[in-house]
Each structure stands twice: as C-alpha cells, then as structure tokens.
Amino acid sequence: MGEDKKEKKKGIKFGKSIKEFVYGMAAHDTARFALKTRGSMEHLFILITMGDMLGIPILPPYYSLRLLPYVVPQISTWKRRMLREKDFTDTLA
Amino acid sequence: MNSVLLPVLGAVVYLVGMRVYAAYVDRKVIGADPKRATPARMYADGVDFMPTSRSILFGYQFKSIAGAAPVLGPIIAIKWGWLPGLVWILLGTFFIGWVQDYTSAMVSLRNDGKTFGGISFSLISPRARTILLTFIYLYLLLIAAAFTNIVATALANAPRIPLAIAVLAVAGVIVGYLIYHGRTHLAIVTVIGLALFYGALVLNGQFDLRFGSDHTNWLVWVIFALVFSLFGALLPIWSFVQPINYLSFYIVLIGMAIAVVGLVVKHPAMQRPLFAGFTADSLPLWPMLFVTIACGAISGWHGVVSSTGTSRQLQSETDARPVAAGAMFLEMMLALIALAIVGITAAGAKGTPDQLFASGLGSIFGFLHLPEKWGLAYGPVLIAILAITILYLVVRFMRIAANELMGRVMPVMRVPAIGTVLALVLTFVLVTTGTFKYIWVLFGSANQLMASLALMIGSIWLVSEKKKAGFALVPMVFMYLTTMAALVLTCWQLLRQAATGLSLAGAKLPAGQIAGNWIAGVIGVALFGAALVLAYDGTTALMRFGRQKRETAKGVA
Amino acid sequence: MNLSQVLAANPKMKYIMFGGKGGLGKTTFSAAAAHHLARQGHKVLVFSVDPQASLSDIFQRDIFGKGATEIMPNLFAQEIDADRRIHDFQNEIRKRILDRYGFDKVPDEIESYIAAASSEPAMEESAIFDAVVDIVFHGEYDYYIYDLVPLGHALYYLSMSSIYDEWINKVTELRSEMQRYDKVASKLKSEEKSEEDEILTELEEIRRRINLSSSIFTDKEKTGFFFVVTPEEMTILDTKKAEGLFSKFGVPIAGFVVNRVIPESLLSEKIPDYLRHRIELQRQPITKIGEVFGDRVVGSVPEFERDITGLDMIAKVAEQLFGGAK
Numbered sequence: 011m012g013e014d015k016k017e018k019k020k021g022i023k024f025g026k027s028i029k030e031f032v033y034g035m036a037a038h039d040t041a042r043f044a045l046k047t048r049g050s051m052e053h054l055f056i057l058i059t060m061g062d063m064l065g066i067p068i069l070p071p072y073y074s075l076r077l078l079p080y081v082v083p084q085i086s087t088w089k090r091r092m093l094r095e096k097d098f099t100d101t102l103a
Numbered sequence: 104m105n106s107v108l109l110p111v112l113g114a115v116v117y118l119v120g121m122r123v124y125a126a127y128v129d130r131k132v133i134g135a136d137p138k139r140a141t142p143a144r145m146y147a148d149g150v151d152f153m154p155t156s157r158s159i160l161f162g163y164q165f166k167s168i169a170g171a172a173p174v175l176g177p178i179i180a181i182k183w184g185w186l187p188g189l190v191w192i193l194l195g196t197f198f199i200g201w202v203q204d205y206t207s208a209m210v211s212l213r214n215d216g217k218t219f220g221g222i223s224f225s226l227i228s229p230r231a232r233t234i235l236l237t238f239i240y241l242y243l244l245l246i247a248a249a250f251t252n253i254v255a256t257a258l259a260n261a262p263r264i265p266l267a268i269a270v271l272a273v274a275g276v277i278v279g280y281l282i283y284h285g286r287t288h289l290a291i292v293t294v295i296g297l298a299l300f301y302g303a304l305v306l307n308g309q310f311d312l313r314f315g316s317d318h319t320n321w322l323v324w325v326i327f328a329l330v331f332s333l334f335g336a337l338l339p340i341w342s343f344v345q346p347i348n349y350l351s352f353y354i355v356l357i358g359m360a361i362a363v364v365g366l367v368v369k370h371p372a373m374q375r376p377l378f379a380g381f382t383a384d385s386l387p388l389w390p391m392l393f394v395t396i397a398c399g400a401i402s403g404w405h406g407v408v409s410s411t412g413t414s415r416q417l418q419s420e421t422d423a424r425p426v427a428a429g430a431m432f433l434e435m436m437l438a439l440i441a442l443a444i445v446g447i448t449a450a451g452a453k454g455t456p457d458q459l460f461a462s463g464l465g466s467i468f469g470f471l472h473l474p475e476k477w478g479l480a481y482g483p484v485l486i487a488i489l490a491i492t493i494l495y496l497v498v499r500f501m502r503i504a505a506n507e508l509m510g511r512v513m514p515v516m517r518v519p520a521i522g523t524v525l526a527l528v529l530t531f532v533l534v535t536t537g538t539f540k541y542i543w544v545l546f547g548s549a550n551q552l553m554a555s556l557a558l559m560i561g562s563i564w565l566v567s568e569k570k571k572a573g574f575a576l577v578p579m580v581f582m583y584l585t586t587m588a589a590l591v592l593t594c595w596q597l598l599r600q601a602a603t604g605l606s607l608a609g610a611k612l613p614a615g616q617i618a619g620n621w622i623a624g625v626i627g628v629a630l631f632g633a634a635l636v637l638a639y640d641g642t643t644a645l646m647r648f649g650r651q652k653r654e655t656a657k658g659v660a
Numbered sequence: 661m662n663l664s665q666v667l668a669a670n671p672k673m674k675y676i677m678f679g680g681k682g683g684l685g686k687t688t689f690s691a692a693a694a695h696h697l698a699r700q701g702h703k704v705l706v707f708s709v710d711p712q713a714s715l716s717d718i719f720q721r722d723i724f725g726k727g728a729t730e731i732m733p734n735l736f737a738q739e740i741d742a743d744r745r746i747h748d749f750q751n752e753i754r755k756r757i758l759d760r761y762g763f764d765k766v767p768d769e770i771e772s773y774i775a776a777a778s779s780e781p782a783m784e785e786s787a788i789f790d791a792v793v794d795i796v797f798h799g800e801y802d803y804y805i806y807d808l809v810p811l812g813h814a815l816y817y818l819s820m821s822s823i824y825d826e827w828i829n830k831v832t833e834l835r836s837e838m839q840r841y842d843k844v845a846s847k848l849k850s851e852e853k854s855e856e857d858e859i860l861t862e863l864e865e866i867r868r869r870i871n872l873s874s875s876i877f878t879d880k881e882k883t884g885f886f887f888v889v890t891p892e893e894m895t896i897l898d899t900k901k902a903e904g905l906f907s908k909f910g911v912p913i914a915g916f917v918v919n920r921v922i923p924e925s926l927l928s929e930k931i932p933d934y935l936r937h938r939i940e941l942q943r944q945p946i947t948k949i950g951e952v953f954g955d956r957v958v959g960s961v962p963e964f965e966r967d968i969t970g971l972d973m974i975a976k977v978a979e980q981l982f983g984g985a986k
Binding site: 033037038040041044045047048051052054055058059060070071072073074075076077078079080081082083085086089 | 746749750753756757760761767769770773774777780782783786787789790824827830831834835837838841842844845848849850858859862863866
C-alpha cells in the first residue's frame with residue numbers, strides 16, 4: 011500500500027515537473043516581465059508615497075503614514091533597489 | 104553510421120556529465136549549500152529577485168539559450184564532415200560548455216545576483232567593464248548581421264513561407280493584446296495565434312512570394328527582417344516581442360518534435376561523409392570548427408543569461424547544477440538533432456544552411472508518411488523564426504547599449520528611434536557587404552571570447568575564494584587561444600583580400616565585397632584588441648588573487 | 661449689501677470663512693460672526709486651521725486641544741492640537757503594523773520613518789487638513805466658521821486639496837495598472853488569483869476624505885468666503901491679487917469686510933496730530949476700496965480703543981459687522 015502511494019506521488023511530482031518545464035519554456039519570461047513591471051510600479055508607488063524616507067519629500071505626509079502599514083514588507087527591498095547601482099546588462103536580467 | 108547514434112551518445116554524455124563530473128564540481132569544489140540563502144530568497148523584491156522552482160527555471164534557461172545557433176552551427180560545420188562536429192559538440196559541452204553556464208550562474212549567485220558588468224568591474228578592473236560594453240556592442244552587431252542574413256536567405260530560398268512570418272507578427276500583436284487586455288483564456292488565445300500562423304502558411308503554400316531578381320528578392324527580405332526588428336526594438340516588449348516568442352515556441356516545438364519522432368522511428372543512416380578533410384571552404388578545422396559551432400558546445404551568450412536572469416531566480420544553490428548545467432546539456436542534444444538532420448542529407452548536396460536543413464527535414468517528414476514538401480517548407484520556417492526572434496532582441500539591446508555607451512557624450516543616442524536606426528543601418532551595411540561565412544565565424548569568435556571571459560571571471564572568482572579553479576581555468580585557456588587563433592586567421596584572410604582586391608583564389612573582387620572585407624576585418628581586429636586587454640587585466644587579477652592565496656597559505660603554514 | 665443681508669440671501673450657507681493677511685482681524689471676525697449667529701439661535705462651531713491658533717486668546721479660554729468647547733449657549737469653539745493628533749496617529753500606525761505583521765516591535769528603519777514624520781514640514785498642515793474632515797462631517801452644527809491661515813498659507817491650503825486630489829488620482833491609476841499586470845502573470849501561470857488590492861481601497865477612502873473637504877471650498881451654495889481688508893494700499897493690492905487666485909480655484913467669494921477704519925468722527929475731537937494724519941491718509945484707500953471692490957464690500961468695522969478679547973468686545977464687533985444684534 012505504501013509503495014503504491016509512493017509511486018503515485020512520484021508520478022504526480024514528475025508530471026508537475028513536466029508541466030513546470032513546459033511553462034518555463036513557453037511563458038515564464040513573459041510572466042516574469044509582467045511581474046517585474048508590476049514590481050517596478052510598486053516601487054514607484056512607494057517612492058511617490060514615501061519618498062521622504064529617501065529624502066525626497068513629495069506628498070502629504072499624513073496620508074503617507076496612513077499607507078505605510080501596507081508597504082512595510084517592501085520597504086527594505088525598495089530602498090535597496092532605488093539606491094543600487096544599475097548596469098545596462100540589468101535589462102537582460 | 105546510423106543517425107540515432109548521435110542522440111544516444113548525447114544521452115550518455117548528458118548522464119555522465121551531469122551525474123559524475125558536474126555533480127562532483129558542484130559538491131566538492133563549489134560546495135553548493137541548500138541551506139544558504141540565495142539572492143532570490145534574500146531580496147525577494149518581486150522585481151528582479153523572485154525565487155522560482157527548479158523545473159520552471161530549467162525550461163526558462165533552456166529557452167533563453169537555445170536559439171538558431173545550436174541548429175545552424177552544426178549545419179555549417181558539416182563541410183568538414185559530421186564526425187568533427189559530433190566530437191566537438193560532445194566533448195566541448197562535457198568539458199567546457201556546462202562549466203561556463205554553471206560557473207557563471209554560481210558566481211552571480213554568490214555575488215548578490217550581480218551581473219557581468221558589475222562583477223567584472225569589481226573582480227577585474229574598472230576598465231574591464233567599459234571594454235566589455237564595447238565588446239558586447241560589436242558582438243551584438245555581428246549577431247545582427249549573421250542572423251539577418253540567415254532570415255533573408257531562408258525567406259529568399261523558400262518563397263512559399265514569407266507570408267506566414269509576416270502574419271506571425273500580426274498574430275503576435277493580437278495575442279499580446281489579448282493577454283494583457285483581454286479576458287480570454289490563455290489556451291484559446293494561443294490557438295487563435297497559431298491558427299493565424301498556420302493558416303497563412305497554408306495560404307502561402309499556394310503561390311510563390313518573391314520580388315524581382317534573386318539579388319533584389321534577397322534584399323527585400325533583408326529589409327523585411329530589419330523592419331521586423333525595428334518594431335521589435337521600439338514597441339513595448341509585451342506587445343510584440345513576447346507574444347511572438349510565445350507563439351514561436353510552439354511552432355518550433357512542433358517542428359523539433361516531428362524531427363525527433365521521425366529520426367527515432369526511421370533511424371536513417373548518415374549520408375554525409377564522416378570526415379571531409381582538414382580544410383573546407385578555405386577554413387582549417389582547427390581553429391575554425393570551434394567558432395563555427397558555438398552554441399551547442401559552448402557559448403558566451405549563455406554566460407550572460409545564466410549570470411543575470413537565472414541567478415536572480417534560483418531558490419537554492421543546489422538548483423544551479425540542474426538548471427544551468429542541465430540546460431546546456433539539453434542544448435547539446437538540440438545541436439545533435441540538427442547534426443543528424445543535416446547528416447542524413449545526400450553526401451554531395453550543396454546549398455545554404457537553411458536549404459540543407461530543409462532538405463533533411465523534408466526527408467524526415469517523408470519517413471513519417473507526411474508530404475515531403477511540408478518538411479521542405481517547415482525547415483526554413485524554423486530557421487527563420489529561430490533567427491528572427493533573436494534578431495529583434497539583439498537590435499533592442501544594441502539600442503540600449505548605444506544609449507549606455509554614448510548617451511552621455513551624444514544625447515541624441517538616448518532617443519530610442521535613433522539608437523535603433525543606427526543599429527539597423529550598421530547591420531544593413533555589414534549584411535550586404537560582408538561574406539556570410541566570415542560574418543558567421545566572427546560572430547562565433549566573439550561568442551567564444553565572451554565564453555572565455557565568462558570562464559575567466561569564474562576562474563578569478565574561484566581563485567579569490569581559494570577554490571580549485573582548474574576545471575574552469577584549463578577550458579578557458581583552450582577557448583581563448585583557439586578563438587584568438589581563429590580571429591587572427593579570419594582577419595588575415597579578410598584584410599588580405601581587402602588590401603589586394605583579390606579573392607583567396609586570385610579572382611578579382613567587386614568593390615562592395617572589398618569594402619565588406621575591410622569592415623569585417625576591422626571589426627575582427629577591434630575584437631582582438633579588446634580581448635587582449637581583457638586577458639591582460641584578467642591575468643593580472645588572477646595573479647593578484649593567486650599571490651594572496653599563496654601568502655595566506657604561507658601565513659597559515 | 662451688508663453681512664446680515666448676505667446671510668439672509670443665502671439660507672443654505674453653512675460654511676463661512678474669513679481670510680486675509682496676517683493680523684488684519686480674521687480671528688476677530690470669525691469670533692464675531694460666531695457670536696452673532698449663536699445669539700440668533702443657531703448652533704455654531706468656530707474652529708481654527710491655523711497651527712498658531714488664536715481662538716483661545718480671543719475667547720479668553722484655553723480651548724487648545726480640548727475639542728469643541730462651549731463658550732456660550734450655541735457657540736462652540738475648537739482649536740486643533742495638531743501635535744497631539746500627529747502623535748496619536750503615529751501610535752495608531754505603529755499598532756496597525758504590529759498587529760498586521762505580528763512583530764514584537766516595529767522594525768528600526770520603519771520606526772525611524774514614523775518618528776521622523778512628525779518633523780516633516782507639511783505634516784502639521786496635512787494633519788490639520790485631515791482633522792477638519794472629521795470636524796466638519798461629524799458635527800451637527802448649523803454653521804461652521806473656519807478661522808483660516810493668513811493669505812499666503814491659505815492659498816497653499818486650497819491648492820493642497822487639488823494637489824492631493826491629483827496625487828490620489830495618479831496613484832490610484834498606478835495601482836490599477838499594477839493589478840492588470842498581476843492578472844497577466846496569473847493568467848500565464850494558470851493561477852487563480854483574485855486578491856483585492858487593499859491599498860486601492862485605502863486610497864479610495866483617502867480620496868473620499870480629500871474630496872469632501874475640498875468640495876466645501878468650492879460649494880457655491882453652502883460656502884461663503886469673506887476677505888478681510890484694511891485701508892492700506894498694500895493690503896488692497898494683495899487682496900485684489902488673492903481674490904483673482906481664489907476665484908480661479910472656484911472659491912465662492914461672498915464679500916469683503918473692511919477692518920480698522922479709524923472713525924472720521926474723531927476729527928471733531930481733540931486728538932494727537934499723528935491720529936489726524938492717519939485719518940486723512942486712510943481716505944484714499946477707503947475710496948480705492950470702494951472703487952476696486954464696489955458693492956461687494958459687506959461691512960466696515962472701526963478701530964476699537966482696545967484689543968478685541970473677551971465676549972463683550974466680540975459682541976461689539978458683531979454689532980458693527982451685522983448692523984445691530986437682534
């Protein structure tokens with residue numbers, strides 16, 4: 011009984027890998043691009059609303075604070091990305 | 104010999120390579136640690152760094168590196184017979200190819216997901232980065248010229264397919280729109296796009312699409328390819344390039360699947376000669392074979408891809424081997440299939456690479472009791488699609504690179520249209536004046552120099568981390584010397600022809616070709632110069648780190 | 661028309677504002693108007709949007725940060741303690757972060773941002789701006805009287821609303837775009853994802869508040885904006901300019917009130933020379949005011965012999981303003 015289950019699990023896992031492999035070839039780059047674009051926009055959003063964290067005061071600080079709880083997890087990655095040195099080979103990434 | 108032996112040998116090399124050699128290096132030399140946080144997990148910013156499953160990345164990496172080159176290289180190299188190509192594909196991948204892909208991924212992985220530019224800056228020297236950028240621009244130009252030629256020649260030789268390629272662009276735009284703005288299910292969108300393409304192919308199968316004389320016709324398709332790339336370079340990537348790449352994947356997959364099934368089912372014998380001589384088409388086996396078959400054995404392009412997109416998505420260090428090395432071995436299989444396809448064509452049959460491939464594919468379709476003319480049409484379709492989907496990206500990068508290199512000095516370069524037009528004009532000049540065989544080997548040389556550079560960066564990093572660098576260092580030296588030799592020989596032939604105005608056989612050359620030889624020759628010399636400087640800086644860096652290593656060893660002792 | 665007539669003619673008018681250069685008497689008139697309306701039986705709230713509020717001074721009661729305080733029957737006054745409000749808000753945000761992410765304490769860099777926010781130049785103003793929304797929409801007063809900031813700042817205050825509005829629109833657009841890319845990625849991955857964007861909801865709420873507040877400033881029926889001028893050349897010029905700017909914003913300008921007019925009747929008394937001189941000097945500007953603002957001058961209030969503080973003096977001003985209390 012246990013052996014059967016193990017075989018089945020392996021089969022399912024393998025099937026999943028195949029599906030992911032095909033997806034990786036066919037659509038992953040497009041999906042990644044969409045997510046990258048969205049991520050850039052998120053960073054832009056954070057810049058607009060909390061730019062004063064980097065010394066760029068743009069907008070009403072009272073309302074910035076109000077939005078702060080929602081973007082807490084992204085703040086450090088956002089900061090790092092804003093301040094990181096960029097290379098043109100980044101466009102390939 | 105039977106063609107099926109090729110993939111069988113490939114499978115053996117694949118298994119041994121992955122399970123023995125690569126596994127050894129991964130475990131003992133690099134020490135891949137599944138518990139260590141990768142940049143993807145550390146930074147997970149949803150922009151560049153996104154941990155992604157290994158299977159997805161395997162597909163992603165493979166698609167990124169497999170283009171027209173692993174298919175065309177072996178076809179062009181058939182002029183030396185099929186054995187040299189086979190040996191180089193197998194051994195090249197086993198000793199050098201996967202090493203480059205894998206090491207580039209690991210170096211970036213262990214350096215915060217930095218790209219080539221950043222790493223060469225910090226590990227080697229600041230000027231290494233500038234030279235690298237210039238080098239990349241020339242490299243891109245060569246790819247553009249070579250691949251434009253391939254597209255134009257394929258379309259000119261197969262007047263029953265161009266309409267489908269043009270319709271592919273339209274289908275792409277529609278698919279792009281539907282994905283981004285529509286609510287239709289992806290499967291349906293895909294079917295619509297493919298239906299448009301195949302419909303156009305069937306339609307075009309009824310008539311010839313050609314313009315004027317042979318040469319005029321070819322020029323028309325050159326311009327077609329360049330205009331296609333113009334759109335690709337300027338339109339938002341999701342509206343043109345991505346959907347076309349998406350549809351192309353299925354089109355190519357279908358073709359290659361038929362090829363594989365046909366080869367397995369019929370397992371025809373190789374008809375081409377095993378070995379056709381040390382020199383073919385006035386190019387000697389060494390060093391030229393090694394720059395003719397670039398992708399499929401070892402290619403610099405992979406290093407750039409591994410070190411950028413993929414390394415930022417790896418969710419575990421132990422995934423680097425199956426993804427990067429694995430994809431390289433899979434690409435080796437692709438090259439072997441291409442070699443088999445051309446290997447079964449008639450021994451003395453002449454033609455351009457696309458014609459040979461078409462002929463082989465046609466035979467295979469015949470084996471499966473499909474109309475041979477379908478294969479004769481599908482062959483150039485594959486070639487043209489594989490080439491054009493790289494071409495427009497290359498033009499796009501040229502535009503970005505021009506902005507990066509000259510944007511500050513010449514603000515006009517920041518205008519996307521200007522940079523793109525510049526790239527297209529340069530490409531046009533090179534395509535129309537250059538000789539394809541020389542462009543291809545210059546492209547191959549630049550490619551392999553990139554690979555040597557990637558291996559050099561890898562070696563330097565290994566030495567700086569006090570690891571055994573031999574497995575990367577030795578291949579690097581081999582690649583570097585071979586490629587430099589190839590460059591010297593190519594430049595010599597090109598410049599001699601340009602200076603004397605005579606071909607190697609002594610015939611008088613037309614003015615256009617003389618100009619083309621000058622241009623290509625100068626590019627070759629520039630590449631050579633850049634490679635020398637990079638080698639010098641790299642060696643200095645290596646010695647610096649080596650000295651440190653010895654000093655600490657002494658200190659410890 | 662005088663001020664009483666203006667109010668009578670505009671029965672729907674609920675929001676009254678006095679604006680003008682610093683020190684010209686806005687607070688005085690705000691208090692006076694409140695007094696008059698309260699005496700008439702209306703429930704009135706006069707509040708200050710100026711961080712340097714002076715309502716406490718004029719009513720001679722400490723009402724700072726104490727919410728709406730009853731000064732006399734029907735008359736309530738409020739000075740917003742911006743600092744305290746900001747402080748409370750910061751704590752509220754801290755708590756929300758802790759609850760949402762289950763932290764033990766707020767991460768350092770987030771904490772330093774929250775702490776630093778209170779010293780932001782615009783924080784005080786935006787905090788008051790937001791406070792006004794609550795005041796004006798949760799109370800049940802018949803009249804709300806805004807004691808505004810001095811002219812220059814008032815303009816800023818007005819433009820804040822439209823700037824905030826612009827900003828919210830742009831940012832909301834941005835978030836909708838982001839949702840679209842999210843949908844594309846999900847589609848490609850064949851994932852089922854329909855996460856509502858919480859931030860979008862929050863933004864909508866912020867926009868609603870901002871619009872509520874700024875809509876008052878341009879409401880032709882419910883709002884009356886009065887400029888306070890004094891008989892001085894510079895004041896007239898500045899006010900004229902301001903009028904132009906305010907009308908561009910769509911603020912319904914209900915009239916002009918002249919303050920600090922030294923009564924001509926003094927001339928017949930024994931007064932020092934400088935005072936005589938001043939009375940003569942103010943004639944020109946008074947004429948000018950008549951020319952420039954014509955029949956939109958709705959009141960003229962004399963210079964009183966003492967500071968206007970305390971309910972008695974306020975009542976006197978109200979009498980002058982409204983032409984005899986009922």
